[in-house]
């Protein structure tokens with residue numbers, strides 16, 4: 001039996017995990033390619049199943065959509081969702097090639113039953129509960145779901161495929177459409193739709209804040225905390241490039257003011 005003191009950090013495994021995590025990319029453009037075996041999709045779903053969750057509640061159902069007809073139907077729902085978003089949230093940068101989702105070889109729809117938040121801490125005193133615990137229960141639920149979807153995306157990357165994370169399923173109209181299409185009751189909300197496919201191009205690097213500014217050792221480095229001005233600047237000048245561009249293209253764009261036409265028109269990787 002090994003004693004803990006003899007245990008060694010596995011730097012090799014750590015590095016390959018960081019390589020995997022940093023190579024995961026949202027690619028919103030798929031080559032309509034070969035379908036993958038069901039076992040591969042099941043393995044990817046299995047990685048999602050192993051995610052941590054508050055109180056081990058596992059509030060998710062992972063619906064693997066791989067029947068080509070069904071994939072097209074789900075893709076159409078998401079294309080309508082994107083149309084509504086483009087109409088209602090003017091200024092939010094969007095990809096014009098809305099129908100890229102139709103080229104998915106499969107879609108992972110993560111349905112969540114929020115009633116599972118009742119399994120997280122609830123104070124006996126209801127006033128205290130409202131002030132201290134209620135909001136955090138929904139945080140716990142959402143971050144649990146995030147962990148599951150992250151696992152799905154990492155496993156997809158490990159398989160040599162790519163994915164994106166579409167959050168529009170949580171919007172009421174889209175949730176209803178997907179519930180009806182995939183046979184889930186109104187209690188289950190599709191918080192995450194993950195199209196899976198063969199990347200049309202090599203996944204570029206995407207901008208991340210530098211590690212020296214993001215990681216705080218033992219206490220906050222105040223100078224590195226972003227403030228309201230940074231948020232306003234991100235909204236006005238950076239967001240549309242930071243979402244879709246590779247890191248170099250993004251840096252070039254944020255150094256100059258955008259032209260009017262660029263505000264709404266963003267092509268994934270092409271601007």
Ligand SMILES: Cc1cc2nc3c(=O)[nH]c(=O)nc-3n(C[C@H](O)[C@H](O)[C@H](O)COP(=O)(O)O)c2cc1C
Nearest residue numbers: 024025026027028164165166167168206242243244
């Ligand atoms: C909770 C969440 C919701 C997201 N929703 C969408 C979405 O609806 N549509 C989309 O194209 N990308 C969506 N994304 C992907 C992000 O835009 C993307 O992760 C981010 O720009 C960083 O790029 P990268 O994933 O290539 O590293 C979402 C990501 C997360 C974590």
